[in-house]
Amino acid sequence: MSSTTTSRLNxxxxxxxxxxQVANLREHYARDDWEHVDSRIDRGMDAILECLARRxxxxxxxxxxxxxxxxxxxxxxxxxxxxxxxxxxxxxxxxFDLDRASLAADLERxxxxxxxxxxxxxxxxxxxxxxxxxxxxWAVDVLIERGYRYDSSIxxxxxxxxxxxxxEPGISRIExxxxxxxxxxxxxxxxxxxxxPVGGGGYFRLLPGWATxxxxxxxxxxxxxxxxxxxxxxxxxxxxxxxxxxxxxxRHYLNLDRTxxxxxxxxxxxxxxxxxxxxxxxxxx
Numbered sequence: 001m002s003s004t005t006t007s008r009l010n011x012x013x014x015x016x017x018x019x020x021q022v023a024n025l026r027e028h029y030a031r032d033d034w035e036h037v038d039s040r041i042d043r044g045m046d047a048i049l050e051c052l053a054r055r056x057x058x059x060x061x062x063x064x065x066x067x068x069x070x071x072x073x074x075x076x077x078x079x080x081x082x083x084x085x086x087x088x089x090x091x092x093x094x095x096f097d098l099d100r101a102s103l104a105a106d107l108e109r110x111x112x113x114x115x116x117x118x119x120x121x122x123x124x125x126x127x128x129x130x131x132x133x134x135x136x137x138w139a140v141d142v143l144i145e146r147g148y149r150y151d152s153s154i155x156x157x158x159x160x161x162x163x164x165x166x167x168e169p170g171i172s173r174i175e176x177x178x179x180x181x182x183x184x185x186x187x188x189x190x191x192x193x194x195x196x197p198v199g200g201g202g203y204f205r206l207l208p209g210w211a212t213x214x215x216x217x218x219x220x221x222x223x224x225x226x227x228x229x230x231x232x233x234x235x236x237x238x239x240x241x242x243x244x245x246x247x248x249x250x251r252h253y254l255n256l257d258r259t260x261x262x263x264x265x266x267x268x269x270x271x272x273x274x275x276x277x278x279x280x281x282x283x284x285x
Contacts, residue, residue, distance in 0.1 A: 044232025065110030
């Protein structure tokens with residue numbers, strides 16, 4: 001049950017993964033090669049944390065357990081900045097490639113990595129590439145059984161890889177035999193009979209900054225807090241280029257040099273906090 005609070009807060013989050021762990025480029029960076037690729041995550045994380053501090057904003061950082069194990073200092077830097085640290089799974093595996101037992105093991109491994117780095121045991125989750133769909137809805141029970149209170153893995157759009165286009169675009173509560181879980185999807189706008197993606201990632205870089213800010217205002221007029229997301233690699237315009245197909249290169253490299261300025265302008269225009277804080281203030285947690 002939601003609250004009648006008039007909070008102005010919107011939610012923002014960052015999926016903490018290396019540039020070579022992105023699903024869009026997985027054909028060029030084999031899992032066995034990850035240990036041999038030079039890390040560049042500091043470039044994005046430093047820019048993000050400095051921008052958030054400058055604008056007095058807070059965020060949720062969904063960490064891969066793989067990153068948390070190797071960079072516990074980044075987990076602590078987020079916590080020291082007043083931000084929320086939650087789970088993005090261990091190594092960016094699609095839910096399609098897991099079953100109940102392997103997802104539970106993946107979550108447990110990530111939980112241990114985050115706790116070892118100094119974070120509280122996670123109670124929020126985002127699946128790799130929003131792969132919580134009708135086909136993988138069984139994952140909700142696994143999350144509930146492991147004590148998760150909210151999720152941000154459902155994208156209510158039509159997409160070849162993910163999405164539940166008829167899912168509630170605002171905050172809702174999923175009830176199953178295992179219990180309940182709050183779902184907080186990234187933001188969409190309703191137009192021409194469909195939900196249009198405006199919640200961040202490549203769409204944040206594709207749309208001009210003013211369009212994203214206008215979309216945030218439109219989401220709020222519809223009665224919802226906006227929920228946007230980005231990645232540290234989106235703040236690293238000098239990252240190595242790979243000879244990927246044209247569409248994949250466009251998705252990954254478009255406007256990387258503009259992401260930081262757009263984030264700064266967004267945070268200056270509207271107040272943002274982590275997902276847990278927004279859900280708490282609105283009475284969902």
